[in-house]
Amino acid sequence: MTEDFDRHNTKMAKKKAARDKIMATKTEEKGLIIIHTGKGKGKSSSAFGMIFRCIAHKMPCAVVQFIKGGMNTGERDLIEQNFGELCEFHTMGEGFTWETQDRSRDIEMAQAAWAKAKELILDDSRRMVLLDEINIALRYDYLDVAEVRDWLLANKPPMTHVVLTGRNARDELIEIADLVTEMELVKHPFRSGVKAQAGVEF
């Protein structure tokens, strides 16, 4: 058993040396374009997790919610009540489009949200701006993907992280992103009759 442990420790020492060597080459700091997409859970909640990390580090940040006016109210209340001076919060959408059934209003909302997003991103005192569910607005062509891509490439301040969430991220954005994660659904309790629950879904 002691021999096993020694072997393990030696292996881990090698792993550490290899890892340290790799990490030593990672020296650059820059503002990233980050995308969370896929059908699984965690796209918005991990983006909010990063917003809370920013808040923890006293880094000014902001959130624009593009679509789901009705959800993620938990995070909004928590941020507005406790950390409003560090994190501006704008909810522009009015629920998913199948709730509103009014495409022209959806487009207006998405355009207003994008205008606000641009304003927030341009102020480089902010270190992270979360564009929550913007991918949905792009998928339904409420926003022009080429315009969003070109604007980000031309105007995002170098140290600002911009996080874009939502299913079906457009290829045009994936191409310019630095960090892309696809949340894959492996198992979901809705399938067995469990409803959306506080703490988990909202």
Added chain:
Amino acid sequence: MTEDFDRHNTKMAKKKAARDKIMATKTEEKGLIIIHTGKGKGKSSSAFGMIFRCIAHKMPCAVVQFIKGGMNTGERDLIEQNFGELCEFHTMGEGFTWETQDRSRDIEMAQAAWAKAKELILDDSRRMVLLDEINIALRYDYLDVAEVRDWLLANKPPMTHVVLTGRNARDELIEIADLVTEMELVKHPFRSGVKAQAGVEF
């Protein structure tokens, strides 16, 4: 254009009807076993996102960090300084195992973390307990996966959510989980020399 909009609105109305019908069958509330795994980002940050949702809803909760003593310090500080009365926080691990190179100490730490986790879960006033990076401890056999599975099945209070994070989730746990998400890495900036950054990684 108006015709297009009408067609869109009709389509969305149908979508809403279908969705409402499905959602009406989702009536059960229960405490879930939730797993975040995969090589992508967002496993821990989305779990912390859920913890912040619980805090927002004033639901008592708790976090046990099994492995990464050195990371996720942002969340810990934020929670301890602002929401300590709602969310107990225990950091038991001392960095990844290749940092410590001491298997027997790692096992001791993991066992102590699991003992604390059981105590926290058994108190059913808590609605969510996050076992952060427990999958790493299970993968290296610092904990016995059959014991963890059997204990959760036998003892988890019915309304308590238990969230288990980390790469390489064991099949034994995926089998008993209600909600499993795999975070897939699509693009990562480490590949191009960017280092771990505050707000994004910790």
